[in-house]
Amino acid sequence: MSNQSAASQCTIKRRRVGEIEVLTVAGVVDMLTTSQLEEAIATAAKDSPRGVVVDLGAVDFLASAGMGALVAAREELPADILFAVVADGPATSRPLKLVGIADVVGLHATLDEALAALAA
Secondary structure, eight states: OHHHHHHOOEEEEEEEETTEEEEEEEEEESTTTHHHHHHHHHHHHTTOOSEEEEEEEEEEEEOHHHHHHHHHHHHHSOTTSEEEEEOOSTTTHHHHHHTTGGGTSEEESSHHHHHHHHHO
16 A cells, blocks of 8 residues: 555645736645645635636646546636646647547646736
């Protein structure tokens, strides 16, 4: 069991860029760490931002539970809060595109792209 917990390391850093809450996620987003992501998104939304960006640029592994949390977040956030995901690469962007989540949430290759899209 210790190998499993060592493999499931996830850190989430939150910062504000103008009116946008940015969550920078690193490590593994799987069934053991998805609750951290869900909680971070809910907490970020409480500060009434214009939008929330989840930056998966430093994520090594994105499991289906993590993908489900992103879809649920889009559905659960108030309609006036914009939502975007930053993902680029085989560990994040590819699975999000394969299962069609890129069609549900705004998917961007860089944080700058996501911030620009939400500011427009």
